[in-house]
Amino acid sequence: MTEPDQKHTPPPARTPVRARPAPVTLANALPWILGGLFLLAMPFIFQSNSAITIMNQMAITIIFALSYNMLLGQGGMLSFGHAVYMGVGGFLCVHIMNWGDVFALMPLPVLPVFGGVFGMGLALIVGSFSTRKAGTIFAMISLGVGELIAACSVIIVAFFGGEEGISGDRTYGLPFFGVEFLHQIEVYYLTAFWLMLSALLMFLFSRTPIGRMANAVRDNPERAEFLGYSARWVRFYSFVAAGFFAGIAGGLFAINYEILTEENLNLATSGQILLVTFLGGVGFFFGPILGAILFTLLQTVLSLQTEIWQLYVGVLFLATVMYFPGGLAGVLMMHALPLRLGRAGLLVGPYIRTLVPAVVCALGAASAMEILFHLRHAALGESEMTLFWITFDSHAPLPLAIAAVAAVAGFWLARRSAPAMAEAWHKASTPHGGAA
């Protein structure tokens, strides 16, 4: 442990100490302003109804994933049942839509609040016993509660509507400045508004004392207790807040699809949001946003290109867990330290040497997979297929051989240069110049 020659006083600073944080600066607000403008502009760039539907789905997934990350990333709570808070919020909102007298007096944009409050109410109850411990116990309770409530969908039919679920009509609400939400684009702006508001509130939550302590409890619950905080209550408040925003996402889902079923509560949906959040990166606030965008694109765009898109998503998830546990955001932010230390230049060469073969390997493997899939599943007599704008005979051995060689060679090359890349990154992000 001892390093006798190591200096005990830090070396002089490379950069001047940052000034004390100012309340609200343009630099702080800029990402939000840009985000807002981006949301406003998107429908002008992608005008088709299907594109708007995808964007709505993306927005809902982003809110849901951000809410999930309040647990996983910010609070260190691995939940396998987060879908239920979104689900019950959504179910309640559909019931309100069907409650003619009341709904007729309510402008539609207000509806998600009720979903949020309902999700929060359920989180209050469940959180009161599930947040006592983090880790495996919390995960198991979340799984149990998730299954329990999903099972309720066929038991409490009055609320969950049994197997066919319940549906409503959003257009019966009180017109909102004359808007009746008959068109997708109107729903888009409603959803985008709630996306901005929820994301901002969740971000601000992470900057409050309780939000900061959620990080502390995640890192080291015991130490947090010796600083005056009960780890259990810190987790509880995060859990309740996460339930609220999941409920908001549920309300938006109800508005968008006008139907909720058991699928909105079940384990598959809970597992999916874990995957989305992890893919984007749990360590940073914006990680789940990236994950939700990427996943929705894979789910909607890639699924049009290939039938085995879920295989790719699975492999991507596995690769993320094994090699990039920080997710997409983690990979991006891994470079913040080298940049701050002014040593990012060390990385360019090793990156090219590893990533180019890695991409070749991935494309080769995917091509082989597609060819094999075509070979097995294409209609009889149909042997022509198009891959990467090249049309060829899927029954001929050559294309498969090329794909396989590309995959193996890429893998071999990438693997050979990976240690050098890791070492270069290590060197670039060590403040002691590589000594420690």
Place this chain on the structure above:
Amino acid sequence: MTATPGPPPALEIAGLKKSFGKAEIIRGVDLSIGAGERHAVIGPNGAGKSTLFNLITGRFPPSSGAIRLHGHDISGKAPFEINRMGLSRSFQITNIFPRMTVFENVRCSLLWAQGYRYSFWHMVNRSRDLNEGAEDILEQINLTERRDLPAGVLSYAEQRALEIGITIAGGANVIMLDEPTAGMSHSETDYIVNLIEKVTENKTLVMVEHDMGVVFGLADRISVLVYGEIIATGRPEEVRSNPKVQEAYLGAALEAEH
């Protein structure tokens, strides 16, 4: 040093016992530490020093006996309750928040003491007291230049300094340090000893320490813990010349120093 009629002692332990299963680790400890005193607990490995610390700070509940902090009974209370009453501790194995920045580590340690509790209506960046308080602590522990690095990447000595910073940040008036110089080189030890002297001024300090140089340099009084019992308590020179201590522990430890 021990104030008799006036305010109660900062820390008072009476008949404290702790067993794990059949093994009795702490076998009846009585100790009174006055306000403002610097007290060291020494003893051979396995004497129960860390267990004693863990009992006082609420990590484990005692099997029997009383622990009073400024006259209030704290035995069996949770760590966070004891901390709120003005007792703070460091750990033998560095116990920080590795993924948070150095600055965040210190700032989180200030939150409860500054009255923020479980607030979600304050923004931590907007509080002058909070941020200036954290910067002050960083300056005291010499880590200002490291403020934006994740605490996990600091060198060992820096992490130990941060550990002490976290411990003192909340302004607790009873500070308990568990082997603050463990695993350090000589120069690092000098640095930490200076730091401890500086940051515990006008506070009550209780520490477990193996380095006899540190103990005799810092402590006003010393208790020697052997097999779960305190065999001697007194000023350094008294303890050093106590034949029981010599026999049980100190002779060997002092020889080992040289």
